[in-house]
Amino acid sequence: MSEKEKSSRGSFKGSIGFVLAAAGSAVGLGNIWRFPYLAAKDGGGLFLIVYITLALTFGFALLTTEVSIGRFTKQSPLTAYGKVKKGWGWIGRIAYIVPFLIMPYYCVIGGWVLKYFIAFATGNGAAAAEDGYFGNFITGHTAPNTPLKEASSFILEPVFYLYVFLLVCAIIIYMGVSGGIEKSSRIIMPILLVLVVGIAIFALTLKHENDAGQVTTGLQGMKVYLVPDFDGLTVRKFFNIVMDALGQLFYSLSVAMGIMVAYGSYVPDDANLVKSINQIEFFDTIVAFLAGVMIIPAVIVFSGKEGMAGGPSLMFVALPKVFMAMGKAGNIIGTLFFAMVLFAAVTSAMSVLEAIVSSMIDRFKMSRAMATVIESVIAMVLGVVVCLGYNLWYFDKKLPNGSHAQILDVMDYISNYILMPVVAIGTCLLIGWVVKPKFIMDEATKNGEKFGRKGLYIAMIKVVAPILLVVLLLMSLGII
Numbered sequence: 001m002s003e004k005e006k007s008s009r010g011s012f013k014g015s016i017g018f019v020l021a022a023a024g025s026a027v028g029l030g031n032i033w034r035f036p037y038l039a040a041k042d043g044g045g046l047f048l049i050v051y052i053t054l055a056l057t058f059g060f061a062l063l064t065t066e067v068s069i070g071r072f073t074k075q076s077p078l079t080a081y082g083k084v085k086k087g088w089g090w091i092g093r094i095a096y097i098v099p100f101l102i103m104p105y106y107c108v109i110g111g112w113v114l115k116y117f118i119a120f121a122t123g124n125g126a127a128a129a130e131d132g133y134f135g136n137f138i139t140g141h142t143a144p145n146t147p148l149k150e151a152s153s154f155i156l157e158p159v160f161y162l163y164v165f166l167l168v169c170a171i172i173i174y175m176g177v178s179g180g181i182e183k184s185s186r187i188i189m190p191i192l193l194v195l196v197v198g199i200a201i202f203a204l205t206l207k208h209e210n211d212a213g214q215v216t217t218g219l220q221g222m223k224v225y226l227v228p229d230f231d232g233l234t235v236r237k238f239f240n241i242v243m244d245a246l247g248q249l250f251y252s253l254s255v256a257m258g259i260m261v262a263y264g265s266y267v268p269d270d271a272n273l274v275k276s277i278n279q280i281e282f283f284d285t286i287v288a289f290l291a292g293v294m295i296i297p298a299v300i301v302f303s304g305k306e307g308m309a310g311g312p313s314l315m316f317v318a319l320p321k322v323f324m325a326m327g328k329a330g331n332i333i334g335t336l337f338f339a340m341v342l343f344a345a346v347t348s349a350m351s352v353l354e355a356i357v358s359s360m361i362d363r364f365k366m367s368r369a370m371a372t373v374i375e376s377v378i379a380m381v382l383g384v385v386v387c388l389g390y391n392l393w394y395f396d397k398k399l400p401n402g403s404h405a406q407i408l409d410v411m412d413y414i415s416n417y418i419l420m421p422v423v424a425i426g427t428c429l430l431i432g433w434v435v436k437p438k439f440i441m442d443e444a445t446k447n448g449e450k451f452g453r454k455g456l457y458i459a460m461i462k463v464v465a466p467i468l469l470v471v472l473l474l475m476s477l478g479i480i
Contacts, residue, residue: 009074009361010177010368011266015276017182018267020189022067022276023283024347025259027192029109030251031288032341033315036295038248040308042241045228048289051245055253055285058246058468060453061460062255062424064277065431068443070264071273077258078359080265081427085435091426092359094419095258099355101415102257103375104382105408106352107169110345111161112138112316117342120323120334128334129320134312138387144394158387163380169350170376173357174369177266181354188343193287195340200293202333206301208325216304221297224305246472247417252284254348256420256427258355265358274449294337298322315341353379386411400478417476425469432462 012018039047070076073083078096082089115137119128127133140155172180206218250256267273299307299318302325307318323334353375360371385393389407397405399413431440437458445451474480 015271019279020185022280024185025254025351026284027287028348035288036292043229059249066260067264068440070261071267072443076358076362077261079362095423098257099352103379105386107166108386110165117338125331125334129324134316138390162383172350174372192343196290200290203298208301218297221300225296256424259351262355262358273444421473428466
């Protein structure tokens with residue numbers, strides 16, 4: 001690749017920009033609404049031990065591999081894998097489909113977050129905490145399968161918030177790697193971290209007396225989070241905990257969806273890749289942990305352990321009620337919380353969009369402006385389809401993994417539970433057995449850096465990770 005081509009793709013100006021952008025991608029909705037739910041469900045401290053162990057082994061192997069592939073090839077996911085080894089470009093094609101499917105529904109959810117941030121910021125948190133508020137919002141006060149001519153005009157509200165959220169992400173990507181992604185990450189990530197730490201500390205100070213006079217404190221909720229619960233633990237249950245933690249890593253580290261390959265392609269050759277990857281691991285794990293500190297003690301104080309739900313139910317139903325139970329401080333805490341979630345959603349969504357845009361630039365030789373506009377329009381159209389999946393085009397489909405789904409859930413299932421494991425398995429086979437682990441280790445240490453966990457990396461990429469991923473895929477398909 002010529003120097004002109006390299007400069008036209010853009011690059012991060014320094015390692016800190018890459019670390020903040022990659023960490024911003026990793027710190028998304030999955031960390032905030034899924035990690036605390038799984039920790040509460042899977043034995044508190046027991047889940048934490050399993051998750052951290054997997055992050056330092058499995059997560060380290062995949063993160064190192066993808067970032068190194070990106071920097072070596074200076075290509076986006078769609079074209080990078082074919083550059084590594086001819087005939088293996090199919091991995092890149094699947095890796096391109098993953099963010100393409102994720103972007104529309106992630107922006108829909110980002111619009112939901114924006115809606116709740118505005119509600120609390122304008123002092124309407126009490127209304128947002130009422131029963132039926134969230135359901136009425138996403139359905140547009142419209143019953144499922146209502147004929148279009150009879151549909152409520154309120155169905156346009158989720159679409160409006162979707163468009164605003166997507167527009168913000170598109171503007172950042174349009175501005176380029178250093179001028180958009182890196183610059184915005186340098187501003188957003190420190191603010192996000194301050195909000196996360198501040199809300200987590202506040203959650204530990206909470207206490208509430210119920211009607212029976214029993215007082216529950218945030219520290220008691222923290223105990224539920226940190227102390228391993230071995231009650232009723234069986235081999236099968238522990239295996240499920242491991243699989244839950246493994247699946248969460250896909251959300252937490254942004255691996256197997258092309259993002260880290262794209263970001264890696266913008267890392268300067270003289271950057272210390274090993275150090276940067278370690279910093280990303282640390283940052284992501286700390287924020288995931290603090291997400292649990294923010295949410296679990298607060299929910300337990302006001303709603304008990306039974307109040308811990310997962311996904312949208314936790315974010316948009318349970319937590320608004322918790323904030324309003326705090327009294328006068330509820331609107332303020334709710335505003336800060338949803339501001340933090342909004343920042344996290346933006347940094348993640350813009351990384352998903354960049355994985356698509358960079359692929360279009362490299363494969364089809366488009367300008368960044370053209371690629372951004374084309375993908376944004378596609379995401380807008382598909383986003384509307386997702387919104388209508390809660391009213392006009394509603395259905396209830398049981399998936400192979402046992403969950404019930406609408407349009408959004410089907411897209412999430414295909415991308416996260418099927419295609420992402422396939423990408424990760426293919427990556428392990430390519431690096432572990434075809435081009436060999438030395439290919440990655442040489443790239444990561446090209447400036448003379450020391451590659452720590454060398455033996456661990458080889459074992460994970462060749463044997464352990466592929467086995468775990470096959471099991472995860474078979475569970476997603478309902479085979480085991």
